[in-house]
Amino acid sequence: MASTAVAEAPRPAGFRFGRAARRYGWTVAVYALFALLMVITIAIKPDYGAFEWNTLTLAALPLAFAAVAQTIVCSAEASTSQSAR
Amino acid sequence: MALANVLALRAMLGHDLNYSLVVALIVLLEVTLAGALNGAIIVVTRVPDIVITLATSFIWAGLALLVLAKPTPGIPLDFQNLAQGSTFSPWVPNALLVLLVIPLVWIPLRRSRAGLAIYAVGSDRNAAFRSGVNLGWSRLLAYAVCGFFAACGGLALSMTTGVGTPLAGTYYTLSGVSAIVLGGVSLAGGRGGMLGPVAAAYILSLIPAVLIYLGIDPNYGQMIQGVLIVIVVMIGGLGVVLRRA
Numbered sequence: 001m002a003s004t005a006v007a008e009a010p011r012p013a014g015f016r017f018g019r020a021a022r023r024y025g026w027t028v029a030v031y032a033l034f035a036l037l038m039v040i041t042i043a044i045k046p047d048y049g050a051f052e053w054n055t056l057t058l059a060a061l062p063l064a065f066a067a068v069a070q071t072i073v074c075s076a077e078a079s080t081s082q083s084a085r
Numbered sequence: 086m087a088l089a090n091v092l093a094l095r096a097m098l099g100h101d102l103n104y105s106l107v108v109a110l111i112v113l114l115e116v117t118l119a120g121a122l123n124g125a126i127i128v129v130t131r132v133p134d135i136v137i138t139l140a141t142s143f144i145w146a147g148l149a150l151l152v153l154a155k156p157t158p159g160i161p162l163d164f165q166n167l168a169q170g171s172t173f174s175p176w177v178p179n180a181l182l183v184l185l186v187i188p189l190v191w192i193p194l195r196r197s198r199a200g201l202a203i204y205a206v207g208s209d210r211n212a213a214f215r216s217g218v219n220l221g222w223s224r225l226l227a228y229a230v231c232g233f234f235a236a237c238g239g240l241a242l243s244m245t246t247g248v249g250t251p252l253a254g255t256y257y258t259l260s261g262v263s264a265i266v267l268g269g270v271s272l273a274g275g276r277g278g279m280l281g282p283v284a285a286a287y288i289l290s291l292i293p294a295v296l297i298y299l300g301i302d303p304n305y306g307q308m309i310q311g312v313l314i315v316i317v318v319m320i321g322g323l324g325v326v327l328r329r330a
Contacts, residue, residue: 031284050175057180057181058169063257066286069237072203073231076204076223
């Protein structure tokens with residue numbers, strides 16, 4: 001009996017939506033939430049301008065650094081018990 | 086972070102911009118070394134990281150209080166102006182340019198062998214070990230980089246407020262956790278970038294402002310942060326359950 005070998009078709013190297021959604025979906029959602037909050041803010045305060053944006057950036061700056069500092073440690077440290085040294 | 090903030094204030098008090106910049110570099114180096122020391126203790130003693138980090142955070146907080154007992158103004162105005170105001174356009178504040186330090190450090194690190202090793206260690210320590218990754222050095226590097234960014238945070242606080250605040254660490258530790266959870270960083274390790282937490286930092290800073298615009302006590306912002314964390318963690322847990330199903 002002749003064996004039939006089925007060659008797997010090569011995967012397309014282009015953009016894969018599912019993979020991108022899994023990898024970056026949350027980040028995109030966070031930016032969408034931020035954009036939504038900005039829209040709400042401007043709706044509440046129509047004269048929202050450069051000064052307010054500047055103030056927001058000043059307030060977010062130390063927190064952004066603190067968050068990135070914690071991110072790098074969270075990336076390296078697994079909370080699950082792992083035994084390798 | 087608070088230590089960097091108070092060290093900067095203590096050393097910069099009454100000096101000019103050039104002197105302040107040298108001080109900022111020294112503070113960056115000191116706090117990076119403090120982070121590396123934290124990592125070294127964790128790697129050498131093999132005590133759980135949370136225990137050592139919590140213990141050393143008390144040490145740094147105590148040291149910050151010894152350096153400066155109470156919030157004190159005195160950061161030179163020229164140094165504050167590095168982050169305050171807008172040099173290029175009213176819509177591009179200087180603080181946004183200071184924020185560029187994050188991608189300038191993060192992107193080369195993330196694409197380097199060392200950065201890959203950090204994520205590999207967080208993702209699966211056994212697999213990383215079998216792939217030849219030096220676990221100790223990778224973890225130590227992660228803590229050193231953490232120290233660097235914490236120092237940047239302390240200096241940013243100095244620039245934005247002009248005040249040395251010895252107790253700033255408490256607020257930023259908790260809010261930092263909120264930002265990374267909201268930003269999509271996995272607390273189980275191995276996942277997460279810098280874009281999410283930065284956006285989350287903006288969101289968490291925007292919430293009190295929105296409450297003020299609505300005429301609501303901004304202290305409700307803390308509660309909203311807590312509720313957001315619970316919701317985000319629940320969504321994350323739901324995602325894990327759905328993937329397993």
